[in-house]
Amino acid sequence: MADRATLEEAVRLQGERVRGLKQQKAGAELIEEEVAKLLKLKAQLGPDEGKQKFVLKTPKGTRDYNPRQMAVREKVFDVIISCFKRHGAEVIDTPVFELKETLTGKYGEDSKLIYDLKDQGGELLALRYDLTVPFARYLAMNKLTNIKRYHIAKVYRRDNPAMTRGRYREFYQCDFDIAGQFDPMIPDAECLKIICEILSALQLGDFLIKVNDRRILDGMFNVCGVPDSKFRTICSSVDKLDKMSWENVKNEMVEEKGLASEVADHIGAYVKQHGGVSLVEQLLQDPKLSQNKQALEGLGDLKLLFEYLTLFGIAEKASEEKVRTTETQVLVAAAQKKLLEERLKLVAELWDRGIKAELLYKKNPKLLTQLQYCEETGIPLVAIIGEQELKDGVIKLRCVASREEVDVRKENLVEEIRKRTSQYPATIC
Amino acid sequence: MQRLGPWSREAWTVLALHLLRSSRSPNTGGLFFGTRDLSPQQMAIREKILNAVINCFKCHGAKGIDTPVFELKEILTEKYGEESRLIYELKDQGGELLALRYDLTVPFARYLAMNKIKKMKRYHVGKVWRRESPSIIQGRYREFCQCDFDIAGQFDPMIPDAECLKIIHEILSTLQLGDFLIKVNDRRVVDGMFAVCGVPDNKFRFICASVDKLGKMSWKDVRQEMTGKIGLTPDVADQIGDYIQQCGGVSLVEQLLQDPKLSQNKQALEGLKDLKLLFEYLTLFGIAEKISFDLSLARGLDYYTGVIYEAVLLQSPTQQGEEALGVGSVAAGGRYDGLVGMFDPKGRKVPCVGLSIGVERIFSIVEQRMEATKKIQTTETQVLVATAQKNFLRERMKLIAELWDAGIRAEMLYKKNPSFLTQLHYCEETGIPLVAIIGEQELKDGVIKLRSVASRKEVDIKREDIVTEIQRRMSES
Numbered sequence: 001m002a003d004r005a006t007l008e009e010a011v012r013l014q015g016e017r018v019r020g021l022k023q024q025k026a027g028a029e030l031i032e033e034e035v036a037k038l039l040k041l042k043a044q045l046g047p048d049e050g051k052q053k054f055v056l057k058t059p060k061g062t063r064d065y066n067p068r069q070m071a072v073r074e075k076v077f078d079v080i081i082s083c084f085k086r087h088g089a090e091v092i093d094t095p096v097f098e099l100k101e102t103l104t105g106k107y108g109e110d111s112k113l114i115y116d117l118k119d120q121g122g123e124l125l126a127l128r129y130d131l132t133v134p135f136a137r138y139l140a141m142n143k144l145t146n147i148k149r150y151h152i153a154k155v156y157r158r159d160n161p162a163m164t165r166g167r168y169r170e171f172y173q174c175d176f177d178i179a180g181q182f183d184p185m186i187p188d189a190e191c192l193k194i195i196c197e198i199l200s201a202l203q204l205g206d207f208l209i210k211v212n213d214r215r216i217l218d219g220m221f222n223v224c225g226v227p228d229s230k231f232r233t234i235c236s237s238v239d240k241l242d243k244m245s246w247e248n249v250k251n252e253m254v255e256e257k258g259l260a261s262e263v264a265d266h267i268g269a270y271v272k273q274h275g276g277v278s279l280v281e282q283l284l285q286d287p288k289l290s291q292n293k294q295a296l297e298g299l300g301d302l303k304l305l306f307e308y309l310t311l312f313g314i315a316e317k318a319s320e321e322k323v324r325t326t327e328t329q330v331l332v333a334a335a336q337k338k339l340l341e342e343r344l345k346l347v348a349e350l351w352d353r354g355i356k357a358e359l360l361y362k363k364n365p366k367l368l369t370q371l372q373y374c375e376e377t378g379i380p381l382v383a384i385i386g387e388q389e390l391k392d393g394v395i396k397l398r399c400v401a402s403r404e405e406v407d408v409r410k411e412n413l414v415e416e417i418r419k420r421t422s423q424y425p426a427t428i429c
Numbered sequence: 430m431q432r433l434g435p436w437s438r439e440a441w442t443v444l445a446l447h448l449l450r451s452s453r454s455p456n457t458g459g460l461f462f463g464t465r466d467l468s469p470q471q472m473a474i475r476e477k478i479l480n481a482v483i484n485c486f487k488c489h490g491a492k493g494i495d496t497p498v499f500e501l502k503e504i505l506t507e508k509y510g511e512e513s514r515l516i517y518e519l520k521d522q523g524g525e526l527l528a529l530r531y532d533l534t535v536p537f538a539r540y541l542a543m544n545k546i547k548k549m550k551r552y553h554v555g556k557v558w559r560r561e562s563p564s565i566i567q568g569r570y571r572e573f574c575q576c577d578f579d580i581a582g583q584f585d586p587m588i589p590d591a592e593c594l595k596i597i598h599e600i601l602s603t604l605q606l607g608d609f610l611i612k613v614n615d616r617r618v619v620d621g622m623f624a625v626c627g628v629p630d631n632k633f634r635f636i637c638a639s640v641d642k643l644g645k646m647s648w649k650d651v652r653q654e655m656t657g658k659i660g661l662t663p664d665v666a667d668q669i670g671d672y673i674q675q676c677g678g679v680s681l682v683e684q685l686l687q688d689p690k691l692s693q694n695k696q697a698l699e700g701l702k703d704l705k706l707l708f709e710y711l712t713l714f715g716i717a718e719k720i721s722f723d724l725s726l727a728r729g730l731d732y733y734t735g736v737i738y739e740a741v742l743l744q745s746p747t748q749q750g751e752e753a754l755g756v757g758s759v760a761a762g763g764r765y766d767g768l769v770g771m772f773d774p775k776g777r778k779v780p781c782v783g784l785s786i787g788v789e790r791i792f793s794i795v796e797q798r799m800e801a802t803k804k805i806q807t808t809e810t811q812v813l814v815a816t817a818q819k820n821f822l823r824e825r826m827k828l829i830a831e832l833w834d835a836g837i838r839a840e841m842l843y844k845k846n847p848s849f850l851t852q853l854h855y856c857e858e859t860g861i862p863l864v865a866i867i868g869e870q871e872l873k874d875g876v877i878k879l880r881s882v883a884s885r886k887e888v889d890i891k892r893e894d895i896v897t898e899i900q901r902r903m904s905e906s
Contacts, residue, residue: 023514028659032631056543056772058497059527064540067492067551074493086833088810088840088859090469091476095572096498096529096556097464116520117529120560127498127519138466149469154498158522170497182843189826197833311826313834 007045014038061161061169077152079201080174083194084150089176092149094134096156100124106133113157127156131175139179146180185301189308196314209317210274213302216283219295223288224266226259233257238271246272276315276375277306316380316401328379329421332359333370335386335396340364342385346395350383353414357383374400381417463561463571469807474795475574475788478604479554482576482786485600486552489592491578494551496536498558502526504772508535510634510731515560529558533577534732534765534783541581541779542772548582569757570789579783581769587703590736590764591710593784597740597760598716600786606759606794608743611719612676614726615704616733616763618685621697622724625690626668628661634731635659640673643725644741648674676723679708700735707736728763735764736782742794760786806860811903814841815852816867822846824867828877828895832865835896837903839865856882862906863899 018034058064065073084091103114103126115127128134131151139147152174161169176194178187192209199207217238218231226234237253244252246268253259253267273279280302289295309315332347334340340363350357358379360370367384374382384396384405394407397416408416467475483493505516505528517529530536533553541549554576561571578596580589594611601609619637628636639654648670655666675681682704691697704722711717728737740760762784769779799805814829822845832839840861842852856864866878866887876889879898890898 019514028632028635032635036631055501056539056774057501058543059499059501059525062497062499064497064543065495066544067494070493070495073495085809086836086838088808088838090807091472092469093467093472095464095466096558097572116522118518118520120518122560141466142468156498158524170499178843180843183822183845186822186826186843186845193830193833308826311823312830 004045007041011038011041011045014041059169061159061163063163063168076202077174080198081150081152083197083201084174084176086197087148087176087190087194089148089150092135092138092151093153094128094131094138094151096154097125097127098134098137100126102137103129103133110157113159115156115158128153129157130155131173132177135175135177135179144179148176148178150174150176185304185308188301189305189312192305192309193312193314196317207317211302211305213298215294215298216289216302219289219292219298220267220270222294223292224270225263226267230257230259234259234267238267241271277303277310278372278375280306310402313402316378328358328377329356330358330381330383330417331370331374331379332357333367333382333384334365335367335384337364339385339387342390346383346385350414350417355414355417371400381420383413383417465570470805471792471796473805473807474799475792478788478791478795479574479576481603482600482788483552483554485596485603486576486578488599489550489578489596491550491552494537494540494553495555496530496533496540496553498556499527499529500536500539502528504539505531505535508732508768508771512559517558517560530555531559532557533575533785534579535768537577537579537581537783538765538768538781539772541769541781546581547779550578550580552576552578573789576786576788577783578786579781581779581781583780587706587710587736590703590782591707591714593762593782594707594711594720594738595714595716597738597762597784597786598714598719601740601742601759604791604795606742606791609719609740609759610721610743611738611740611760612721612723612726613704613707613736613738614723614728615700615736616728617696617700617735618691618704618724619700619727621691621694621700622672623669625694625697626672627665628669632659632661636661636669637727640669640725641727643673673725676721676725678717678720678722679705679712681722682708703736728761732765732768733763734766737761737763738784757790758787759790760784804860808840808859808861809838810840810859810861811838812840812863812865812899813852813856813861814839814865814867815847815849817849818868819846821867824872828865828867832896832899835900837896837899853882863902865895865899 014034014037018031018038021031021034097117100116101124104111107114107129110129114129117125117127131153135149135151138144152172154170155173156170158169159167161167176191178190180187192211195209217235221231221234234253234257237249237257240252241249250264250268253264254261273283275282280299283289284296284299284303289299306315330350332343332350334343343359347357347359360373362369371382373379380400382398382400384398386396389396389407392407394409395413396405397408397413398405399420486493499519502518503526506513509516509531512531516531519527519529533555537551537553540546554574556572556574558572561569578593580592582589594613597611619640620633623633623636636655636659639651639659642654643651652666652670655661655669656663661669677684682701685691686698686701686705691701708717708720708722711720726737726739728739738761739758741758762782764780764782766778766780769781770776773779812832814825814832816825825841829839829841842855853864855861862882864880864882866880868878871878871889874889875892877892877895878887879890879895880887
């Protein structure tokens with residue numbers, strides 16, 4: 001075997017020599033001489049040498065798409081692209097690699113996951129890691145200040161692939177971005193509207209969009225007593241709350257990252273909260289948070305955002321609620337006192353007709369309390385009984401998200417509720 | 430789902446400043462030598478062309494696949510002969526040795542071998558990378574798109590090959606690029622020809638590359654290269670010259686079948702017979718008059734084993750500035766029966782024939798033509814939701830959400846109180862045909878004013894009818 005090893009080494013060296021000569025564009029005569037020597041050496045290795053012995057596979061973390069997968073992909077992209085186009089976005093494309101210097105320093109810790117190209121004597125290149133840095137480079141290079149663009153392309157990360165969970169080293173991103181100085185929160189609201197439209201159109205089932213603001217987070221860390229230097233690392237711990245329990249997250253913050261226990265508890269009190277715009281209002285009144293300028297800015301913007309989301313008809317999809325634990329479609333409510341009997345009768349009728357309904361277990365609940373209950377638990381409709389309405393033979397049907405009310409004849413109520421709760425996308429009203 | 434990394438404001442600021450300082454000027458034709466971004470105008474053209482190409486592929490019953498942009502280096506090595514030095518390699522970062530794909534054919538062969546597929550008709554549209562000397566005038570970049578169509582499998586001879594040529598013909602005709610010619614030859618005829626002329630075996634590939642230059646260089650210069658650098662005797666070179674300057678239709682095939690030297694060569698005979706059969710089929714397909722049997726067509730790539738072809742545009746004198754672009758092919762391909770066998774562990778062969786449409790050259794040509802003529806609309810927006818008065822942001826948002834939910838392509842300006850003129854101007858600039866105008870009086874009357882940007886005519890439409898009215902107008906235009 002030692003002989004073979006020497007021979008293989010000789011083949012390798014001779015192969016390099018030939019390649020070198022070809023690169024230098026040496027004389028044809030010389031090249032063909034050296035090629036002949038190479039072929040002789042290879043022949044000596046035996047007939048096996050001719051056949052390539054390699055593993056037939058795609059590189060780690062990548063895969064081919066067979067025709068069936070392509071068909072699925074095409075359908076999904078069609079939905080996404082038609083939504084982007086509906087919102088007036090232009091499309092661009094950028095090269096798969098960027099100058100290494102463009103990508104350096106942009107991804108922090110993740111920089112080690114970048115695929116570099118070999119230095120073959122030209123500029124130093126690396127495969128793009130996302131579509132955002134190329135976008136910023138495109139804007140700067142073309143001196144653009146305003147653009148609404150989408151970009152669908154593959155990006156590359158030398159991560160630990162988990163292909164069964166859909167995590168690859170080569171994967172698609174479908175980005176939509178609005179660049180430019182505009183009146184606050186309108187473009188932001190449009191981005192959320194787009195996410196809603198796409199997820200609804202793809203019919204993946206019920207979904208929720210979590211919303212927060214970097215300034216609120218930072219403000220919150222500040223008032224809880226997190227040292228500035230630990231902001232980013234505590235941030236990434238908090239981010240894990242959707243995968244880990246609070247106890248584990250707190251443990252990571254205190255034991256691994258050296259955060260004081262009381263500080264962690266303060267954070268805990270905040271991060272366990274979620275809700276709709278009412279939570280925003282509540283936090284605006286929070287004694288500690290409202291002293292923090294950053295947090296106030298963030299909360300103010302979120303409030304405005306929720307207004308716009310409501311106008312866009314998607315506010316109930318945007319909150320920090322966990323997935324709804326009930327499927328209640330309508331709350332039977334009363335606008336005035338002494339209407340318990342009527343509520344009980346109506347809710348029973350709805351149950352009998354298969355409508356998922358609730359009522360508050362109070363004889364004379366306030367209308368505001370009933371409405372708040374709907375917001376907290378995600379009930380989309382309220383059937384409001386009132387004295388005048390009783391006389392007129394109608395029920396006031398109110399859409400929680402849009403706050404619009406309409407009088408519905410009692411006998412048409414069930415049909416109207418069914419119609420509204422069977423519609424997709426999220427315009428229940 | 431990949432986790433999206435956090436972006437702090439500081440990181441964004443640093444990025445923006447860094448990029449403003451270090452970004453290359455657009456005048457270099459791209460961010461660095463050999464590659465370029467594609468603007469919305471270019472993408473709009475691209476989309477149309479690619480749709481036409483893919484449509485044709487689908488029409489012929491091909492299914493689409495995709496492969497990763499890089500392959501194991503060992504899969505690409507040794508497949509491209511001379512051109513292997515042009516492959517982009519990835520840095521050795523401790524894992525597998527990788528390289529960017531050089532074409533879509535070798536990945537296809539790997540795909541077939543890997544999945545043990547014996548028969549397949551597939552198309553693949555994707556980018557490939559070559560460290561060539563880029564030439565922006567010629568529309569040749571280091572990163573470029575290819576549209577490949579290939580038929581793998583053992584079938585009766587020349588029928589799939591004829592279909593490939595038919596597809597090239599269809600695509601080039603549909604794209605209305607002007608007159609074109611498809612040159613056809615056969616690797617066995619080329620090799621046979623060299624053999625009977627007395628070319629030594631070890632000089633075959635070099636002579637091949639030399640002959641291939643006949644389209645760009647004169648015979649005199651090619652001959653010079655053969656006798657000089659490559660070291661052929663003048664006699665041998667002249668014999669080659671006699672052959673390769675010939676081109677014609679099926680009559681040339683018949684003539685060569687009678688050629689005293691060539692007909693003695695078994696390889697050449699096989700090739701010529703297949704070419705004759707091919708011409709019969711091309712005639713039945715109705716495309717024979719665009720096909721030219723051209724003995725100077727040699728094609729660089731090592732893996733071709735049978736028929737080879739290349740389509741070129743014939744420049745008309747009126748198309749200025751396209752001279753350089755006219756040189757070079759817009760489509761090419763051939764038969765490669767041995768490639769899959771090189772990947773298969775048992776060496777099992779799967780014969781293949783295919784084509785590649787050089788869409789980049791086509792993009793450049795169409796881009797040039799469009800620059801001169803009309804403006805390219807880069808969005809498909811149908812209506813702008815606008816207002817002539819202040820404080821109507823909310824109504825605009827409600828209306829636009831209604832339009833989006835009904836599938837209408839709509840935009841609004843991201844300003845609380847935009848001026849009416851600015852909104853109209855925006856429509857004219859971006860090519861939006863309709864404006865849906867909200868106003869105080871209109872709200873009271875329960876209508877929306879619908880304005881046609883082109884004619885400037887306005888009409889009041891009932892609020893509840895606005896969606897149907899817009900849809901009606903869009904379907905009529």
